[in-house]
Amino acid sequence: MTSLSSADPRFVLHGRSSEILRGSFAEFRHAGVPIAVHAEIVDALADLAHDYEASLVLAGGESVERLAAIVQIAEPVCGGPIFFGVSEDTETSMIEAAMRAGMRGTIRLPITPDRLRELARLHPRTGPLDRTLRFGELTLDITHRSLRWQKHALLLPPREFELLHQIMRAYPESVSIDTLALAFGSDLEDPHASVRVAMTKLRARLATFAPAQALIETVRVAGYRLAS
Numbered sequence: 001m002t003s004l005s006s007a008d009p010r011f012v013l014h015g016r017s018s019e020i021l022r023g024s025f026a027e028f029r030h031a032g033v034p035i036a037v038h039a040e041i042v043d044a045l046a047d048l049a050h051d052y053e054a055s056l057v058l059a060g061g062e063s064v065e066r067l068a069a070i071v072q073i074a075e076p077v078c079g080g081p082i083f084f085g086v087s088e089d090t091e092t093s094m095i096e097a098a099m100r101a102g103m104r105g106t107i108r109l110p111i112t113p114d115r116l117r118e119l120a121r122l123h124p125r126t127g128p129l130d131r132t133l134r135f136g137e138l139t140l141d142i143t144h145r146s147l148r149w150q151k152h153a154l155l156l157p158p159r160e161f162e163l164l165h166q167i168m169r170a171y172p173e174s175v176s177i178d179t180l181a182l183a184f185g186s187d188l189e190d191p192h193a194s195v196r197v198a199m200t201k202l203r204a205r206l207a208t209f210a211p212a213q214a215l216i217e218t219v220r221v222a223g224y225r226l227a228s
Contacts (some may be wrong), residue, residue, distance in 0.1 A: 001035050002164050005053040008055070009033065009054070009055055009080060010033075010035070010036070010051060010053070010054040010055070011025060011033060011034070011036075011038065011054065011055050011056075011057055011080075011116060011120075012035075012036050012038065012044050012047050012048055012051075012054050012055070012056050012057070013035055013037045013044075013056075013057045013059060013085075013111065014037075014038055014039075014041050014044040014056070014057065014058050014059060014060045015037065015039070015057075015058075015059035015060045015061075016037075016039050016040075016060075017037045017110075019059075019110075020037075020059040020085060020111055021035075021037065021110055021111055021226070022110040022111070022112045023111075023112050023113050027113050028113045028116065030113075030220060031113035031114070031117050032040060032115070032117060032120075033113060033116040033117050033120055033183075035116070036054075039060075041060060041062075041070055041182075044056065045070075045073060045077065045183075047076060048074060048077045048078045049077045050222055052077065052078070052079040053079050053080060054078065054079070054080055055078070055080030055081050055082070055083065055120075055123075055176050056074055056080070056081075056082045056083070057082075057083045057084075057085055057107060057111065058070065058071075058082065058083070058084055058098075058103075059084075059085025059109060059111070060083060060115040064094065064097040066182075067084075067097065067098060067101055068097070068100075069176075069179045069182050070176065070182070071101040071102045071103065071174075072101075072102075072166070072169075072170075072179060073166070073179065073182060073183045074101065075169075076142060076165055076166075076169060081103075081104035081123050082102065082103050082104060083103060083104055083105055083106060083107050083108075083119065083123075084099075084103045084105075084106045085106070085107055085108075085109045085111065086106045086107070086108060086109060087108070087109045094195045096185065104123050105118050105119070105122070105123060120219055127154050129150065133165070133168040135168055135171060135215075135226055137149055137150050138168075138209075138215065140161075140164060140165060140168055142165070145158075145161050147161075147164065149206075149209035149210065150209075152209055154205065154209075156202075156205070157198075157201075159194070159198045160198050160201055160202040160205065162183050163180060163183075163195070163198055163202055163224075164216075166180055166183055167178065167216060167224055167225060167226060168226060170225065171225065171226045172201070172225070172226075172228070173225065174219040174222040174223045174224060174225035175223050175224055175225065176223040177195055177196075177223050177224070178192075178194055178223075179223070180195045180223070180224070181194075181195050199216070199224065202216070203215075214227050215227055
């Protein structure tokens with residue numbers, strides 16, 4: 001039996017425990033693969049934001065389009081690999097789409113302690129990643145959730161930070177407003193409107209740094225991107 005230590009990789013699972021798990025939380029913990037299970041993807045992402053070293057398993061039955069958006073949002077807050085939960089009914093095209101979206105591998109459902117331990121063995125965690133993003137004289141510090149322009153530093157409100165984070169990660173591509181709304185969370189009455197309000201505030205803050213430059217441009221239909 002493997003005892004839990006600080007080196008044990010933690011797994012955040014998205015799905016309903018009654019459908020995707022076989023085994024108790026204690027059994028997973030004793031196997032050296034402690035887990036947390038969230039039925040809502042927003043809760044899973046929030047969990048990852050507080051534990052960067054954790055890995056993510058998506059087993060909530062998302063559509064191909066939603067799957068790609070979730071991976072795009074999860075990558076900056078998930079230091080461990082992202083996996084896709086599959087069953088006998090999962091179509092090959094869905095698995096291929098998951099791999100194209102950036103997932104490291106698959107795990108057979110239901111998830112058992114032995115299967116998860118084998119997954120951790122096959123896909124060990126890599127070294128620490130660079131936790132800053134740079135665009136010209138603009139630097140975003142992911143760890144401290146702060147922004148620096150030349151010698152000026154600014155601590156951004158959470159939603160504005162998330163907007164800029166997603167847009168800088170995507171450069172030179174744009175980020176759709178649907179993806180940004182998903183990053184904001186389903187707890188909001190109108191996530192799309194909240195994105196637009198936060199974008200207006202973010203642009204105003206950036207204008208104090210670089211009044212002669214429009215650092216973020218609106219791309220018709222596509223969403224937002226950093227101005228070239």
